Amino acid sequence: VSAARLPLLITLTTDFGHADWFVGAMKGVILGQTPGAMIVDLTHAVPSGDIRAGAFALLAGCRCFPPGTVHVAVVDPSVGSSRPALAVRTTDYYFLGPDNGVLSFALARERVQAVRRIENERLFRQPVSASFHGRDVFAPVAAYLAGGGDFARVGPEAGGFVRLRWPEPQVAKEGWTGEVIYVDHFGNAITNLGPEQLGGRAPQGVELMLPGRKRCPLAACYQAAPVGQPLGLIGSCGLLEVAVNRGSAARSLGLRVGSKVQVRFFARPSRGRSHKA
Amino acid sequence: VSAARLPLLITLTTDFGHADWFVGAMKGVILGQTPGAMIVDLTHAVPSGDIRAGAFALLAGCRCFPPGTVHVAVVDPSVGSSRPALAVRTTDYYFLGPDNGVLSFALARERVQAVRRIENERLFRQPVSASFHGRDVFAPVAAYLAGGGDFARVGPEAGGFVRLRWPEPQVAKEGWTGEVIYVDHFGNAITNLGPEQLGGRAPQGVELMLPGRKRCPLAACYQAAPVGQPLGLIGSCGLLEVAVNRGSAARSLGLRVGSKVQVRFFARPSRGRSHKA
Amino acid sequence: VSAARLPLLITLTTDFGHADWFVGAMKGVILGQTPGAMIVDLTHAVPSGDIRAGAFALLAGCRCFPPGTVHVAVVDPSVGSSRPALAVRTTDYYFLGPDNGVLSFALARERVQAVRRIENERLFRQPVSASFHGRDVFAPVAAYLAGGGDFARVGPEAGGFVRLRWPEPQVAKEGWTGEVIYVDHFGNAITNLGPEQLGGRAPQGVELMLPGRKRCPLAACYQAAPVGQPLGLIGSCGLLEVAVNRGSAARSLGLRVGSKVQVRFFARPSRGRSHKA
Numbered sequence: 001v002s003a004a005r006l007p008l009l010i011t012l013t014t015d016f017g018h019a020d021w022f023v024g025a026m027k028g029v030i031l032g033q034t035p036g037a038m039i040v041d042l043t044h045a046v047p048s049g050d051i052r053a054g055a056f057a058l059l060a061g062c063r064c065f066p067p068g069t070v071h072v073a074v075v076d077p078s079v080g081s082s083r084p085a086l087a088v089r090t091t092d093y094y095f096l097g098p099d100n101g102v103l104s105f106a107l108a109r110e111r112v113q114a115v116r117r118i119e120n121e122r123l124f125r126q127p128v129s130a131s132f133h134g135r136d137v138f139a140p141v142a143a144y145l146a147g148g149g150d151f152a153r154v155g156p157e158a159g160g161f162v163r164l165r166w167p168e169p170q171v172a173k174e175g176w177t178g179e180v181i182y183v184d185h186f187g188n189a190i191t192n193l194g195p196e197q198l199g200g201r202a203p204q205g206v207e208l209m210l211p212g213r214k215r216c217p218l219a220a221c222y223q224a225a226p227v228g229q230p231l232g233l234i235g236s237c238g239l240l241e242v243a244v245n246r247g248s249a250a251r252s253l254g255l256r257v258g259s260k261v262q263v264r265f266f267a268r269p270s271r272g273r274s275h276k277a
Numbered sequence: 278v279s280a281a282r283l284p285l286l287i288t289l290t291t292d293f294g295h296a297d298w299f300v301g302a303m304k305g306v307i308l309g310q311t312p313g314a315m316i317v318d319l320t321h322a323v324p325s326g327d328i329r330a331g332a333f334a335l336l337a338g339c340r341c342f343p344p345g346t347v348h349v350a351v352v353d354p355s356v357g358s359s360r361p362a363l364a365v366r367t368t369d370y371y372f373l374g375p376d377n378g379v380l381s382f383a384l385a386r387e388r389v390q391a392v393r394r395i396e397n398e399r400l401f402r403q404p405v406s407a408s409f410h411g412r413d414v415f416a417p418v419a420a421y422l423a424g425g426g427d428f429a430r431v432g433p434e435a436g437g438f439v440r441l442r443w444p445e446p447q448v449a450k451e452g453w454t455g456e457v458i459y460v461d462h463f464g465n466a467i468t469n470l471g472p473e474q475l476g477g478r479a480p481q482g483v484e485l486m487l488p489g490r491k492r493c494p495l496a497a498c499y500q501a502a503p504v505g506q507p508l509g510l511i512g513s514c515g516l517l518e519v520a521v522n523r524g525s526a527a528r529s530l531g532l533r534v535g536s537k538v539q540v541r542f543f544a545r546p547s548r549g550r551s552h553k554a
Numbered sequence: 555v556s557a558a559r560l561p562l563l564i565t566l567t568t569d570f571g572h573a574d575w576f577v578g579a580m581k582g583v584i585l586g587q588t589p590g591a592m593i594v595d596l597t598h599a600v601p602s603g604d605i606r607a608g609a610f611a612l613l614a615g616c617r618c619f620p621p622g623t624v625h626v627a628v629v630d631p632s633v634g635s636s637r638p639a640l641a642v643r644t645t646d647y648y649f650l651g652p653d654n655g656v657l658s659f660a661l662a663r664e665r666v667q668a669v670r671r672i673e674n675e676r677l678f679r680q681p682v683s684a685s686f687h688g689r690d691v692f693a694p695v696a697a698y699l700a701g702g703g704d705f706a707r708v709g710p711e712a713g714g715f716v717r718l719r720w721p722e723p724q725v726a727k728e729g730w731t732g733e734v735i736y737v738d739h740f741g742n743a744i745t746n747l748g749p750e751q752l753g754g755r756a757p758q759g760v761e762l763m764l765p766g767r768k769r770c771p772l773a774a775c776y777q778a779a780p781v782g783q784p785l786g787l788i789g790s791c792g793l794l795e796v797a798v799n800r801g802s803a804a805r806s807l808g809l810r811v812g813s814k815v816q817v818r819f820f821a822r823p824s825r826g827r828s829h830k831a
Contacts, residue, residue, distance in 0.1 A: 009585060011578060017462035018295065018572065021338030024288060024319035028341030031286060031315060035343075038585060042578035048463055049523055061575030064582030064689065066589075077523055080498025130498045131465075131520075132513030135341065185571035186602055188685075221634025221684045236686030243685075246603055246631055294739035295572065298615030301565060301596035305618030308563060308592060312620075325740055326800055354800055357775025407775045408742075408797075409790030412618065 008037045008146035009065060013058050013073040013102075014134060015046040022132070026139040029125055033143040040065075049077035051102050052257075055164055056182045056190075059105035060237045062093065070146045071106070072138050073097040080130035085118035085137055086161055087145070087154045094145050096138050101164035108166070119155030167192050175206070175263040178240070180255050187248025189255040193240040197263050208232045208242065209262035210253055216242065228252075232261075285314045285423035286342060290335050290350040290379075291411060292323040299409070303416040306402055310420040317342075326354040328379050329534075332441055333459045336382035337514045339370065347423045348383070349415050350374040357407040362395035362414055363438055364422070364431045371422050373415050378441035385443070396432030444469050452483070452540040455517070457532050464525025466532040470517040474540050485509045485519065486539035487530055493519065505529075509538075562591045562700035563619060567612050567627040567656075568688060569600040576686070580693040583679055587697040594619075603631035605656050606811075609718055610736045613659035614791045616647065624700045625660070626692050627651040634684035639672035639691055640715055641699070641708045648699050650692050655718035662720070673709030721746050729760070729817040732794070734809050741802025743809040747794040751817050762786045762796065763816035764807055770796065782806075786815075 010030060016022040027039050042061045046054040054075035062071050069092075076083075076098040084099040090110035096118070097103045118137060121128070123144050125136040141154055169178040169192055178193035198206060203218035210216060216230040225231035225245040230253060235241035242249045242261060249255055287307060293299040304316050319338045323331040331352035339348050346369075353360075353375040361376040367387035373395070374380045395414060398405070400421050402413040418431055446455040446469055455470035475483060480495035487493060493507040502508035502522040507530060512518035519526045519538060526532055564584060570576040581593050596615045600608040608629035616625050623646075630637075630652040642649040642657060644664035650672070651657045672691060675682070677698050679690040695708055723732040723746055732747035752760060757772035764770060770784040779785035779799040784807060789795035796803045796815060803809055 011582070013575075019320065019322040019462040021290075021319050021334045022462070024317050025338045025341040027317045028288070028338065028343070028346075031317070032341070032343035035315075038589075040578050040581045040585070042575050043573065045573040048525075057575045061579045061582065064579040064586070066582070066586035069582075078498075078500045081500040129513040130510055131518075135513065185573040185576070221632075223632050223635040233684055236683040236689065241685075248602075296597065296599040296739040298567075298596045298611045299739075301594050302615045302618040304594045305565070305615065305620070305623075308594070309618070309620035312592075325802075355775075355777045358777040406790040407787055408795075412790065 008034055009040065009069040010037055010142050010146050011040045011042045011062070011065060011069060011071045012044070013042040013046065013054055013061075013071070013075075014044045015048050015050065015054060015075045016044045016134065018044060022134065025132075025135045029135055029139040030143040030146075033140055034147040037143060037146055042071075046075050049075065051075050051077075051100050052164055053182065054102045055105040058103065059109065060182075062106050063109070065093070067092040070094040070096065070142045072134075072142045073102045074134040074138055075102045076100065076133065079133050084158065085133065086158060087116050087118050087141065087151065088112060088161070089114045089151055094142075094151075096142055096145075098133075099158070099162050101162045104161065104163040105166065107161070108163070114151065115158045115161055116151065117155040117158045120153055123149075123154065169193050169197050172262060175265045177260060177262050180242075180257050180259040180261060181239075183250045183256060187244070187250035187252075188235065189242040189249050189253075189259065189261075190235060190237060191240045191242065191261045193261065193263055194238060195234060197240070198234075201265060205266050207264050207266070208240075209264055210242065210255070211259050212254070214253060222246075285311055286317065286346040287314055287419050287423050288317045288319045288339070288342060288346060288348045289321070290319040290323065290331055290338075290348070290352075291321045292325050292327065292331060292352045293321050293411065295321060299411065302409075302412045306412055306416040307420040307423075310417055311424040314420060314423055319348075323352050326352065328352050328354075328377050329441055330459065331379045332382040335380065336386065337459075339372075339383050340386070342370070344369040347371040347373065347419045349411075349419045350379045351411040351415055352379045353377065353410065356410050361435065362410065363435060364393050364395050364418065364428065365389060365438070366391045366428055371419075371428075373419055373422075375410075376435070376439050378439045381438065381440040382443065384438070385440070391428065392435045392438055393428065394432040394435045397430055400426075400431065446470050446474050449539060449541075452542045454537060454539050457519075457534050457536040457538060458516075460527045460533060464521070464527035464529075465512065466519040466526050466530075466536065466538075467512060467514060468517045468519065468538045470538065470540055471515060472511060474517070475511075478542060482543050484541050484543070485517075486541055487519065487532070488536050489531070491530060499523075562588055563594065563623040564591055564696050564700050565594045565596045565616070565619060565623060565625045566598070567596040567600065567608055567615070567625070567629075568598045569602050569604065569608060569629045570598045570688065572598060576688065579686075579689045583689055583693040584697040584700075587694055588701040591697060591700055596625075600629050603629065605629050605631075605654050606718055607736065608656045609659040612657065613663065614736075616649075616660050617663070619647070621646040624648040624650065624696045626688075626696045627656045628688040628692055629656045630654065630687065633687050638712065639687065640712060641670050641672050641695065641705065642666060642715070643668045643705050648696075648705075650696055650699075652687075653712070653716050655716045658715065658717040659720065661715070662717070668705065669712045669715055670705065671709040671712045674707055677703075677708065723747050723751050726816060726818075729819045731814060731816050734796075734811055734813040734815060735793075737804045737810060741798070741804035741806075742789065743796040743803050743807075743813065743815075744789060744791060745794045745796065745815045747815065747817055748792060749788060751794070752788075755819060759820050761818050761820070762794075763818055764796065764809070765813050766808070768807065776800075
C-alpha cells in the first residue's frame with residue numbers, strides 16, 4: 001500500500017553502450033507510460049552479446065536496491081528469434097530479460113515465486129521491431145509491472161528458465177583451484193573463490209598462486225600491498241579478487257576471464273580463531 | 278492542466294562525452310530552476326562536432342518520449358559565434374539547439390508550429406560563457422519551457438532554420454542505391470533505404486549489394502544469418518540496416534557513413550501479397 | 555522548510571567508470587534509504603586514482619547546483635586503509651569524500667562551516683566491504699544527510715582536511731607563466747591562468763606562448779580562429795584555456811596536464827578601458 005507512494009524503481013543492465021539513443025529510448029517509453037518511475041542504469045557497457053558478463057553485473061548490483069524494484073537485463077544476441085522473453089517474480093523483485101541465462105546468476109540467490117513468458121502483445125510498444133525488444137517489449141512491460149500491473153497478465157507460466165553454469169571452485173591438494181569470472185574497470189580480477197574456500201584462515205595462513213606461478217598474499221585492503229604489487233582480498237561482491245595496489249591486475253598479471261587462481265594453505269595454518277585471538 | 282502534475286521531461290543529446298562535468302553541470306542548472314524535472318540522456322557520445330550524427334540520434338530517439346517533452350540537442354562547434362540558438366514548438370514537443378541543422382532531421386517528421394530565436398538574456402545563466410551555451414543558455418531555457426514558461430518570451434520569431442540534406446535513395450537499374458547514414462555501437466550500418474524501397478517484396482525477392490560486390494540476403498532477425506555472416510533487416514528506426522550475426526558489420530564489411538548499399542530485386546520478384554499467401 | 559518538499563539532490567563524482575555496476579549500486583543504496591532523492595552524475599570517468607582530476611571536476615561542476623545539494627566525490631585509492639572519510643558542511647552544500655584532497659579545490663571556494671569525520675557505523679551499509687566505501691559508507695551517509703539527517707551524528711569533528719596544492723601562476727618578464735591543469739573531452743587544455751593575469755587587456759594586447767615556442771592569439775570564441783588553428787579563451791570555468799577550432803589542442807599541440815603556457819603582453823598594451831572604447 002505505502003509502496004504506491006514511493007517512486008517506482010527500475011534498473012537497466014544492457015550491452016547497448018552509450019554511443020547511441022538506445023538506452024534513452026527505453027527510458028522514454030517507460031516514462032511515457034509510468035511518469036513517476038525512477039530509472040537507474042546498472043550498466044550499459046556489458047561487452048556486446050556477453051551474456052555471462054551481464055549476468056554477473058546483475059548479480060553484483062541487484063541486491064543494493066530496495067524491495068519492489070524491477071530489474072531489466074537486456075543482453076540479447078538472439079533478439080527477434082523464437083527465444084522467449086521472461087518475467088520472474090521473486091520475494092523482493094521483478095526480473096525481466098531474454099531467456100538466455102542473463103537473469104540466472106541473480107535468480108540463484110533469490111527466492112523465485114513465479115516465472116512467466118512475456119507474450120501479451122497488448123502490453124508491447126507497437127509496432128514491435130525485430131531488433132530492439134529493449135524498447136518495444138521489455139521497457140513497456142517493466143513500466144507496467146513497476147506501475148502495479150498484474151503479473152499474471154504478462155503471459156503464460158513458463159516451466160523454467162535457462163541457467164548459465166557457475167564454475168564451482170575445485171578442491172586441490174593444498175587448497176582450492178578457482179578461476180577469474182569478471183574483470184572490472186580497475187583491472188581487478190574477481191574469482192569464483194570466496195570466504196568458504198578460505199575456511200576462516202587468517203591472511204597469513206594463505207597465499208594465492210596465479211598463472212605463471214606468480215604468488216601473492218592476501219590482504220585487508222589494496223594499500224596493504226606495496227604500490228604496483230599484487231594482493232588478494234575479499235571484494236565488495238563477497239568474492240576473492242586479485243588486485244594490484246594503484247595498478248591493474250588484469251594488465252600487469254595478464255589475468256582475464258577463465259584465468260586459474262589457486263588458494264594455497266600453508267603447512268601450519270592459523271585457523272579461524274586466530275582472527276579473534 | 279493535468280500535465281502540470283506529471284514530471285517535466287527533458288532529454289539531452291550532445292557531443293560532450295562522459296569524461297567531464299559538462300552534462301552534470303547542465304542538469305544542475307535545470308534542477309536548480311525546475312526541481313521536479315526528470316532529465317534523460319539520449320546520448321552524449323555524438324562524435325565531437327558531428328552535427329549529422331547528433332541530428333540522426335535525435336531523430337531516432339525523440340518520438341519514444343511522451344508529448345510535452347523538451348528535447349535539447351547541443352552539438353555546437355560554432356558556440357559563441359553569431360549562429361542563432363533556436364527553440365521550436367511542434368504539436369508534441371519543444372526542440373532546442375543551435376541553428377546548425379542538428380534539429381532538422383527530427384523536425385522533418387514533426388508538425389512545426391512556431392520557431393523562435395533564443396535571445397532573451399534574462400532567461401540565461403549569468404555570466405554567459407563563450408564556450409558552454411549548453412549550461413548557460415540551453416539548460417535554463419529548457420527548464421523555463423519545461424516548467425510551463427511562455428514560449429513567446431524566449432526571443433523573436435525566426436524565419437526558418439538550417440536543414441541538413443537528407444540523402445535520398447536513388448533508383449537503380451535493378452532496384453535502389455542508398456548509403457549508410459549511421460553506424461551504431463554494435464557496428465550495425467543503418468542506411469537511408471526503407472520499406473518503400475523494398476516495395477513490399479518478400480525477403481527472398483531481394484538481396485543487398487555491398488561495397489566490394491559482397492552480397493547479403495534480407496532476413497527477419499540477426500540470428501537468421503549464420504554466425505559471422507551479414508544480413509539486412511528493417512531495424513528499429515524503420516530503416517534498412519546491414520548487420521552481422523554476433524559480429525560488427527562496420528568492422529567485418531568495412532562499412533562507414535557514406536558507404537553505398539544497393540537493394541537489388543530478382544528477375545521474378547515475389548510481390549507484397551506473398552507475405553500473406 | 556520549503557526545501558523539504560523539493561527533490562533531494564545528490565551529485566556523484568568518481569573514478570568508477572561506466573563498465574560495471576558500481577555507480578548503480580551506490581544509487582540503489584541511496585534510493586532504498588531516501589526514495590525521493592534525485593541523483594546526478596557529475597562524472598564517473600575520472601582517471602583511476604587521479605585525485606587532482608576528480609578535485610578539478612568537482613570544483614568545475616559543483617556550483618551549478620542549488621543550495622542544499624549533497625556532493626559526493628569518491629576517488630579513493632586508499633579505500634579500506636586508515637585514511638579518514640570526511641563530511642563537510644558549507645553555507646550552501648554538503649561535501650562528502652575521502653580525506654585525500656579530492657574535496658579541497660571545491661572547498662577553497664566555499665564558506666566551510668564544519669568538518670566531521672564519517673565514523674558512525676550505524677549509518678553505514680553492513681557489512682562494510684574493504685574496497686567499496688562508495689556503496690557502503692558514502693552512499694548511505696549522503697542519503698542520510700540529503701534526507702535531513704543530523705550532521706553532528708556522522709562522526710566527530712575533524713581538525714582540518716587534506717588540501718591539494720593549486721599551482722599558482724608565476725609573474726614572468728613580459729606577463730605570466732602558468733600551466734595546464736586539466737584536459738577535457740574535446741582536447742581543450744584548461745590552465746591555471748585567469749582574467750586576473752590578463753589584467754583587463756584586450757585580446758589584441760596579449761598572446762600565448764605554448765611549448766615549442768608556438769604562439770597563439772586570444773579570441774572571443776572557438777570559431778574566431780581559422781579551422782585547425784589554436785586560440786586561447788576564457789572558458790566556462792572562468793579560466794584561460796587553449797583550444798583548436800574544430801580540433802583537439804591536446805592532440806595537435808601536445809598539451810597535457812603540467813604543460814607550461816605563457817601569457818605575454820605586447821610592448822604597448824591596450825589596457826582595460828579599450829574594451830569599452
